[in-house]
Amino acid sequence: MNAIxxxxxxxxxxxxxxxxxxxIVGTGKYKSFEQNAAAVEASGAELVTVAVRRVNIADPNxxxxxxxxxxxxxxxxxxxxxxxxxxxxxxxLRLAREAGGWTLVKLEVLGEAKTLxxxxxxxxxxxxxxxxxxxxxxxxxxxxxxxxxRLENAGAVAIMPLGAPIGSGLGLxxxxxxxxxxxxxxxPVLVDAGVGTAxxxxxxMELGCDGVLMNTAIAEAKDPIMMAGxxxxxxxxxxxxxxxxxxxKRRYADPSSPLAGLI
Amino acid sequence: MEDTLSISVNGQHRRVAAGxxxxxxxxxxxxxxxxxxxxxxxxxxxxxxxxxxKVEDGDDYExxxxxGGG
Numbered sequence: 001m002n003a004i005x006x007x008x009x010x011x012x013x014x015x016x017x018x019x020x021x022x023x024i025v026g027t028g029k030y031k032s033f034e035q036n037a038a039a040v041e042a043s044g045a046e047l048v049t050v051a052v053r054r055v056n057i058a059d060p061n062x063x064x065x066x067x068x069x070x071x072x073x074x075x076x077x078x079x080x081x082x083x084x085x086x087x088x089x090x091x092x093l094r095l096a097r098e099a100g101g102w103t104l105v106k107l108e109v110l111g112e113a114k115t116l117x118x119x120x121x122x123x124x125x126x127x128x129x130x131x132x133x134x135x136x137x138x139x140x141x142x143x144x145x146x147x148x149x150r151l152e153n154a155g156a157v158a159i160m161p162l163g164a165p166i167g168s169g170l171g172l173x174x175x176x177x178x179x180x181x182x183x184x185x186x187x188p189v190l191v192d193a194g195v196g197t198a199x200x201x202x203x204x205m206e207l208g209c210d211g212v213l214m215n216t217a218i219a220e221a222k223d224p225i226m227m228a229g230x231x232x233x234x235x236x237x238x239x240x241x242x243x244x245x246x247x248x249k250r251r252y253a254d255p256s257s258p259l260a261g262l263i
Numbered sequence: 264m265e266d267t268l269s270i271s272v273n274g275q276h277r278r279v280a281a282g283x284x285x286x287x288x289x290x291x292x293x294x295x296x297x298x299x300x301x302x303x304x305x306x307x308x309x310x311x312x313x314x315x316x317k318v319e320d321g322d323d324y325e326x327x328x329x330x331g332g333g
Contacts, residue, residue, distance in 0.1 A: 028332045052300075053328070053330045054325065055299055055327060055328050057294075057326075060294050064328065071329075078329065079332055079333070095302055095325070095327050099300035167333075215332075
């Protein structure tokens with residue numbers, strides 16, 4: 001069994017839906033719809049996040065995202081980016097459900113614009129209401145295992161802690177907390193935000209995360225399509241390394257060649 | 264002005280003919296009703312009823328769709 005087979009045999013399930021790809025990509029910040037679609041293809045992602053915004057009434061014939069990324073082939077995960085209260089997020093997702101006809105959504109309620117750090121009180125309140133209304137929220141959250149457990153009890157179908165501020169590309173700043181959240185969670189845990197390059201995605205997967213969600217790391221790369229391919233391989237490599245079980249760490253050297261028979 | 268209604272769509276004032284449905288409104292705006300979601304006075308208008316719900320004077324509409332986002 002080679003690595004490719006081992007990757008193909010692997011899958012994860014969120015709210016009863018099974019995916020092979022563990023990479024979720026955003027669809028913002030691309031230079032064009034064509035580049036965006038090519039990056040999604042190269043990433044191998046089966047889930048993409050999308051935003052809900054007013055239609056352009058001044059020019060209704062402008063091309064639309066759905067013309068380039070087919071929602072019948074790629075699952076759209078509507079987000080609540082830009083929402084700072086539970087009410088705004090709930091209103092946005094009710095519209096998203098009507099526009100798309102599905103209940104799997106990404107909930108994020110932001111606390112302030114500078115850090116885009118989640119407001120966990122509002123997030124929890126929104127999660128409770130949304131799950132009662134039949135939504136299946138995957139929830140952007142702080143790297144707080146206790147808050148994550150509360151979200152899980154409130155109906156979150158996935159826990160998505162930030163690894164670093166949204167769009168910062170700083171890489172995971174909180175490996176210990178992410179690992180604890182993975183160990184404690186009964187629902188999938190995905191790092192959402194903070195990944196800057198391929199090794200960051202691999203780190204998230206090596207910690208045991210079920211997946212990684214990213215946008216800027218791909219969209220703002222000099223070659224987004226090549227970076228999408230790099231991220232795909234990094235997520236797959238990190239996942240295989242996690243499953244393989246890494247060696248223990250030693251404080252000093254341990255020779256790889258036998259000492260016996262040394263001339 | 265008796266035959267026209269004063270409404271708001273995505274924050275912009277508009278006048279439309281009296282008696283039209285929400286589906287008619289979307290088409291008048293050049294929108295494909297199956298590709299958008301409509302909120303009327305803060306209540307979702309189910310897509311299946313867009314053709315049945317009549318536009319009324321003073322209505323406030325938000326019409327949204329999916330765009331790129333992270």
